[in-house]
Amino acid sequence: MPDIASPSHEIKEHLDRWARNRAVIQGEDAVKKARAKYLPKLPSQSNAQYLSYLASVDFFPAAQRTVESHIGLIMRKPPTVDAPGSTQPILDTISMEYGLDDLGREILRETFITNFTGRLVDFPVSQDDVSQADAIKMGLRPFVAVYRAESILEVKREVIRNRFTITRVRLMEPDGKSVRELLLNDGRYEIIMHRKVEGGAWVPDEPIVPLKNNKPFDYIPFRIISTEAGSVTPSKAMADDIVMMNLSHYRASAQHCNVLRHLGNPIIWGRGMPVSEDGKAGPVLSTSVEQAWFFAAPDAEVAYLEHSGNGVAALRQRCVDIAEQMAAIGARVLASEKAAAEAAETLAIRRASENSILASVAQRVADHVEEAANEALDWVGLPPITYAMNCDFSPVPMTSDYITTLTAAFQAGAISHETLYRCLQDGEIIDFKRPFEQEKEAIAADMADRPSAMI
Numbered sequence: 001m002p003d004i005a006s007p008s009h010e011i012k013e014h015l016d017r018w019a020r021n022r023a024v025i026q027g028e029d030a031v032k033k034a035r036a037k038y039l040p041k042l043p044s045q046s047n048a049q050y051l052s053y054l055a056s057v058d059f060f061p062a063a064q065r066t067v068e069s070h071i072g073l074i075m076r077k078p079p080t081v082d083a084p085g086s087t088q089p090i091l092d093t094i095s096m097e098y099g100l101d102d103l104g105r106e107i108l109r110e111t112f113i114t115n116f117t118g119r120l121v122d123f124p125v126s127q128d129d130v131s132q133a134d135a136i137k138m139g140l141r142p143f144v145a146v147y148r149a150e151s152i153l154e155v156k157r158e159v160i161r162n163r164f165t166i167t168r169v170r171l172m173e174p175d176g177k178s179v180r181e182l183l184l185n186d187g188r189y190e191i192i193m194h195r196k197v198e199g200g201a202w203v204p205d206e207p208i209v210p211l212k213n214n215k216p217f218d219y220i221p222f223r224i225i226s227t228e229a230g231s232v233t234p235s236k237a238m239a240d241d242i243v244m245m246n247l248s249h250y251r252a253s254a255q256h257c258n259v260l261r262h263l264g265n266p267i268i269w270g271r272g273m274p275v276s277e278d279g280k281a282g283p284v285l286s287t288s289v290e291q292a293w294f295f296a297a298p299d300a301e302v303a304y305l306e307h308s309g310n311g312v313a314a315l316r317q318r319c320v321d322i323a324e325q326m327a328a329i330g331a332r333v334l335a336s337e338k339a340a341a342e343a344a345e346t347l348a349i350r351r352a353s354e355n356s357i358l359a360s361v362a363q364r365v366a367d368h369v370e371e372a373a374n375e376a377l378d379w380v381g382l383p384p385i386t387y388a389m390n391c392d393f394s395p396v397p398m399t400s401d402y403i404t405t406l407t408a409a410f411q412a413g414a415i416s417h418e419t420l421y422r423c424l425q426d427g428e429i430i431d432f433k434r435p436f437e438q439e440k441e442a443i444a445a446d447m448a449d450r451p452s453a454m455i
Contacts, residue, residue, distance in 0.1 A: 116225075166184070178193055
């Protein structure tokens with residue numbers, strides 16, 4: 001049997017890809033720390049020469065800007081949560097680290113980077129003599145745990161009663177010294193914690209059986225969050241292509257910077273220099289403002305060996321071309337500004353496919369967050385919520401013509417006052433954080449304060 005802490009073959013083959021994505025998205029320091037892994041040494045370079053070469057290279061943070069801009073587009077308006085007030089204490093601490101919105105942002109980021117995130121609703125062990133209300137006060141309540149791709153060691157799925165069912169999961173805990181094994185044993189959900197002891201062996205604890213209403217669960221409350229519906233194996237992430245192009249740009253930039261470095265540091269050469277008795281060359285020549293050279297030999301000659309500069313333009317153009325390719329595959333934020341302004345309709349058509357992909361990711365992540373929150377709320381006997389992420393990615397205010405049309409429709413009785421208000425919120429004319437009822441109260445107060453002549 002393989003080591004309990006070893007990832008399965010299907011997961012192990014993706015570890016390098018995830019590490020590469022994280023390093024490039026983290027930025028220059030992480031990429032350059034990996035040294036030759038992402039920027040190979042040039043032939044005959046010594047370690048010192050390579051470090052100088054590495055320090056001279058520019059790194060364009062394209063992948064980082066792309067991921068952050070996509071998250072920013074989705075989160076530019078807060079998620080819509082329809083939740084009773086009684087659920088707020090649970091939602092504010094839905095995990096050990098995050099509230100509900102921060103949980104959504106974390107899962108969204110992981111989906112872009114790896115597209116393989118685990119979420120577990122961690123139920124407490126029930127106490128027979130403690131009510132659910134007292135259990136909550138004691139901290140005995142469910143929490144939603146997020147596991148990054150690298151912490152997921154195995155997800156096994158089988159067909160049980162004509163349904164795909166997760167039957168075994170292995171998860172590395174953040175401390176790196178314990179593995180959580182989730183099992184569906186004869187239709188009963190069990191947890192076994194394996195702890196690393198001195199000597200490197202893994203020792204299992206006694207199985208834990210979470211209960212709900214004094215009954216064991218008949219499923220494992222773990223899900224893989226991915227753009228591939230129902231998938232339990234790693235798949236391509238949105239960041240994969242932009243990361244690879246970012247590294248291509250990094251290497252092309254290295255070639256360009258290396259040529260410029262040689263152009264700016266020509267080599268001194270000389271002939272007719274005196275030679276010592278042991279056959280070695282004469283004095284080492286260096287330049288400074290206060291220095292002068294004198295040679296006794298009449299045929300002595302000194303000059304600079306300069307790079308011709310051929311190919312510099314081509315190397316620079318390659319960097320520009322790769323940057324444009326990165327923009328074309330989804331990093332539109334990186335594209336250079338057009339000389340002429342584009343029509344709004346043309347811009348909308350050009351971005352329609354990008355926005356549809358973002359909307360699909362936002363909806364899938366929101367569905368998982370809602371499902372996890374409702375599982376936790378159900379255990380403590382609270383009503384379910386609805387949760388939706390923003391899918392309006394065009395921060396363009398509503399036009400005056402559209403406002404006039406909406407107002408006319410409201411005055412004609414074709415739409416309600418609340419519908420008009422929602423449309424104005426979506427069009428970013430009215431603060432989207434302000435509830436309709438609060439706006440009605442503000443209007444009523446404003447009308448009451450006006451002089452009678454103005455009414």
